[in-house]
Amino acid sequence: MPPFLDITKLSIAFPKSPLPVLRDVDLKIERGEYIAVIGHSGCGKSTLLNVVAGLLPATAGGVLLEGREISGPGPDRAVVFQNHSLLPWLTCYENIQLAVDQTLSREMNRKQRHEWVLENLALVHMTAAKDKRPNEISGGMKQRIGIARALAMKPKVLLLDEPFGALDALTRAHLQDQVMEIHARLKTTVIMITHDVDEAVLLSDRIVMLTNGPNATVGEVLDVAIERPRDRLKLAADPRFLSARTAVLEFLHSRHANPALKAA
Amino acid sequence: MNAVSTKPAAAPAVVSRPLLAALPQPSRLVPVIAQVVPPLVVLALLGLTWEYLASGPGATLPPPSKVWVDARDLIVDPFFDRGGLDKGLFWHLLASLQRVALGFSLSAVVGVALGLLIGTSPFAMRGLDPIFQVLRTVPPLAWLPLSLAAFREAQPSAIFVIFITAIWPVIINTAVGVLNVPQDYRNVAAVIRLRGPKFFWKIVLPAAAPYIFTGLKIGIGLSWLAIIAAEMLIGGVGIGFFIWDAWNSSNLSDIIVALTYVGLVGFMLDKCVALAGRIATRGTQAS
Numbered sequence: 001m002p003p004f005l006d007i008t009k010l011s012i013a014f015p016k017s018p019l020p021v022l023r024d025v026d027l028k029i030e031r032g033e034y035i036a037v038i039g040h041s042g043c044g045k046s047t048l049l050n051v052v053a054g055l056l057p058a059t060a061g062g063v064l065l066e067g068r069e070i071s072g073p074g075p076d077r078a079v080v081f082q083n084h085s086l087l088p089w090l091t092c093y094e095n096i097q098l099a100v101d102q103t104l105s106r107e108m109n110r111k112q113r114h115e116w117v118l119e120n121l122a123l124v125h126m127t128a129a130k131d132k133r134p135n136e137i138s139g140g141m142k143q144r145i146g147i148a149r150a151l152a153m154k155p156k157v158l159l160l161d162e163p164f165g166a167l168d169a170l171t172r173a174h175l176q177d178q179v180m181e182i183h184a185r186l187k188t189t190v191i192m193i194t195h196d197v198d199e200a201v202l203l204s205d206r207i208v209m210l211t212n213g214p215n216a217t218v219g220e221v222l223d224v225a226i227e228r229p230r231d232r233l234k235l236a237a238d239p240r241f242l243s244a245r246t247a248v249l250e251f252l253h254s255r256h257a258n259p260a261l262k263a264a
Numbered sequence: 265m266n267a268v269s270t271k272p273a274a275a276p277a278v279v280s281r282p283l284l285a286a287l288p289q290p291s292r293l294v295p296v297i298a299q300v301v302p303p304l305v306v307l308a309l310l311g312l313t314w315e316y317l318a319s320g321p322g323a324t325l326p327p328p329s330k331v332w333v334d335a336r337d338l339i340v341d342p343f344f345d346r347g348g349l350d351k352g353l354f355w356h357l358l359a360s361l362q363r364v365a366l367g368f369s370l371s372a373v374v375g376v377a378l379g380l381l382i383g384t385s386p387f388a389m390r391g392l393d394p395i396f397q398v399l400r401t402v403p404p405l406a407w408l409p410l411s412l413a414a415f416r417e418a419q420p421s422a423i424f425v426i427f428i429t430a431i432w433p434v435i436i437n438t439a440v441g442v443l444n445v446p447q448d449y450r451n452v453a454a455v456i457r458l459r460g461p462k463f464f465w466k467i468v469l470p471a472a473a474p475y476i477f478t479g480l481k482i483g484i485g486l487s488w489l490a491i492i493a494a495e496m497l498i499g500g501v502g503i504g505f506f507i508w509d510a511w512n513s514s515n516l517s518d519i520i521v522a523l524t525y526v527g528l529v530g531f532m533l534d535k536c537v538a539l540a541g542r543i544a545t546r547g548t549q550a551s
Contacts, residue, residue: 018291053453053455055451055455056456066498072454073451073454073455073457074455074457075455075456077455079451081448081451081452083448085448085449085452087449087452087466087470089469089470089545089546091470097455098458098466099456102456102457102462103456103457147366153456225375255395259407
């Protein structure tokens with residue numbers, strides 16, 4: 001059986017640049033897996049995610065989802081953007097509703113869609129703020145609405161582009177727990193871009209480490225063999241957690257240290 | 265014994281009372297006074313200076329006291345109507361405002377439509393933008409002879425002058441707004457496969473709305489500037505011709521009163537469009 005999501009010999013080059021951003025990226029992802037992609041800034045993590053999302057074309061190689069080639073963006077690969085990208089003129093409810101009306105109008109009638117929007121608001125515990133506009137709620141709440149909007153499209157793959165990057169540490173921890181809970185409940189396949197080692201180890205089944213760009217590729221893939229549900233407090237002292245964390249840190253800071261820092 | 269038993273019940277009240285007393289009740293009047301007093305003081309000072317400068321023997325312009333005496337019926341009763349052009353200022357302003365309303369509405373509709381077109385189509389942008397950049401520098405009144413020749417009537421000519429004056433900032437700002445729709449919103453639209461007219465109505469128009477209203481605000485200001493000048497030339501009822509007429513009959517006091525009204529109405533027009541913009545684009549700015 002072919003893998004659920006199959007990235008084969010993927011290279012991405014931008015015009016006017018001599019070296020490709022990413023080259024020969026190979027990655028097979030199974031259904032329901034939680035994958036974290038980590039690397040220094042400028043290594044092409046977000047570029048990789050954008051290609052899977054279909055927002056950028058691949059220069060060479062390609063991405064297959066359930067055996068079919070990805071040729072453009074679509075709701076089967078919903079994206080949670082780093083800066084939430086909610087439409088500021090719509091309320092939280094309307095932001096999700098727009099996505100639901102647009103993507104699920106064939107399989108649901110109006111009433112079912114309304115209930116589906118409310119269900120997804122409840123999933124991220126944002127029912128109380130459903131009639132607020134994005135500029136009336138906090139950064140963490142915006143990101144929760146962004147997650148609810150992505151999940152409401154019933155995606156085959158959920159793509160998270162540094163979803164907690166702009167949040168404070170406490171809010172981030174809270175949202176990480178919610179994402180773990182949602183992943184456990186819905187068994188969605190997730191690809192998450194991050195630069196936070198603890199986040200990668202805590203949330204994911206496998207951590208894909210990218211070498212430094214340009215010309216970046218997959219340097220190493222680490223299996224995080226810790227059973228779920230995971231508890232951040234208990235894991236803090238767990239040797240498996242610590243060794244995974246050390247392995248990633250060692251990759252990032254010893255073998256592939258940040259080129260920007262090296263130059264400085 | 266009684267005292268002991270009532271103490272716990274009374275305690276919260278005792279605690280809360282000094283707290284309330286400690287916070288001075290903020291007065292609602294103070295900020296209002298702070299806003300209103302400075303302009304009134306400056307206005308009074310300016311009036312006194314004017315009175316002093318215009319009271320000398322060689323003064324060419326009337327002082328405020330003379331304006332009040334000369335134009336008293338004009339100031340006190342803007343609604344009189346003695347037939348012909350002998351009407352209160354309200355009727356003149358109303359006639360001018362009607363022309364502006366018509367011309368400006370036309371330019372808003374056509375301007376937004378053209379702006380959306382050149383913002384979305386690179387071909388239209390390349391083809392139309394140079395023409396617009398040249399035409400927008402033509403002064404409003406320069407259009408009047410041509411429009412009089414085309415329409416052969418004063419009323420539509422004046423409206424056309426308003427239209428052609430106000431349309432450029434509307435077109436240009438709308439186009440800039442469309443070109444500046446953030447990539448984030450385009451990405452969201454791409455992921456949910458929002459295309460064509462729906463993409464346009466749900467994403468482009470709301471995202472460009474703040475820019476559109478900036479264009480409309482500049483447009484209404486220019487309309488008001490243009491109508492006064494155009495009316496001086498075309499005659500009939502209207503505040504522009506009223507001023508010209510007063511000049512011809514040397515009623516300088518009437519001119520000063522009319523100018524005050526022109527300024528106040530222009531200010532109100534600007535505020536009205538700004539308010540409409542705030543209501544229509546609530547939430548869009550600063551997120």
